[in-house]
Each structure stands twice: as C-alpha cells, then as structure tokens.
Amino acid sequence: MYIDLPEKRYYKIGEVAKAFGLNASHIRFWEKEFDILKPKKNKKGNRLFTQEDLKNLQLIYHLVKEKGFTLEGAKSKMKENSKSTEGNYDIILRLEKIKAELINIKNEIS
Template identity: 35%
Template sequence: MALNTNKNVKLYYSIKEVAQMFDVRESTLRYWETEFPHLKPKTVGQNVRQYTEKDIEQIRVIHNLVKVRGFKLAAARKMLNKNRAGVDKNADILVTLINVRNELKELKKHIDGLV
C-alpha cells in the first residue's frame, strides 16, 4: 500500500464545515438526517457528527433536489428511493454545468477587460 502524500485529503468533516460547503444551517443537516434514512454520519463523543466524502455526496444530491430544484422533502425522498442512479447522474450533470457557467463568466470578465 502506497503512502498518500496529499495533505488536503480529510477523512472526516465537521457539521460546521459541511454546512458552509452547501450554505445551509447545521440544523438543516441534522433535520435531513431524520428525513433521509441513508444519510447517517458517524457520531462520536457527545453526538459530534463526522461526515465522510460519501456522506457529503449524499448531502450534495439532497441539496440539489431540495434547495436547487425545489422539491418537497417527501418528493425528494421518494425520488431517491425510486431512481437513485438517475438522481445521482442529474446531480453530477448540474455540478458540471454550474462549473462551466462559472468558467464562462470568468472568460467574459477577462475579455471585457481587454476591450
């Protein structure tokens, strides 16, 4: 087994870090845990949550459905149970499109600065 020298890799993220990633409150993440049974971060000590990359990916999908696309929680839960693969793929496509849009905005700024 090779030694991973990448210092930016974290095994666990705090609830505060994850909330900042998605611009939601910590209480929202805790509530989503009660509404989506597949979202179960590791808890240590006095219910201190530790989120893995897998947990963060779950949250990314839920965030996409609820906050970005405007689904009600029950509809999002039903969609996840019914067609998990399709939802994951749509979330990946949305992230790619957002990244492309941001790059295009930066290019436009750069071009406008040249003219």
C-alpha cells in the first residue's frame, strides 16, 4: 500500500489513520498488539508517529489486510523472517510508488 503523506518528522494519529483508511482506534489497537510500534507521545499523551513507525505500520497493514494474516500469524511472520519480510516489502513499496507516479503521468497526458 502506497501512503501519500508529506515529508515531516512527526505525524498525528489522525493523519496516519486517514492515510491508511483506518480508524484511529484500529491503529491504537495495533500499537498494543505489536511491540514494533512505539510512537512517541507528547505531554498531552497524543501519539506522534515517525517515518520508522509508518514503515512498520505499512508492513503490519500489508500482512494483516492485504495478505490476510491473523494478528498472531503476522506477529510470528515478522519475528521469523524479519529481514527477508522487510526486504521484500521494501521492494513492493518502491514498485507501488512507481506505479502511482506512472498513473499520475498517464492522467496528466489524457
């Protein structure tokens, strides 16, 4: 899944939820379930997601929503194949970004 967010240091949970097409509660639930998600919190307790958090969320989204893994299955997949899973997913993300750019170019030509 290609996420189109502006380049920033921190993203609020609402921005992240909108980019993924999920509810903020869904992301908070995944934060509790997956140890890899550790967004920073400000003094008010608002979650602030970094680029690394977004990358981890994309991997979780890919496994759970696109591949159909259960939460337990996604956790075990991430633990057993952490290097190869992330490497393969990085390639998929780059290809999806290229695809989105090509679609934009096609739409501009038409």
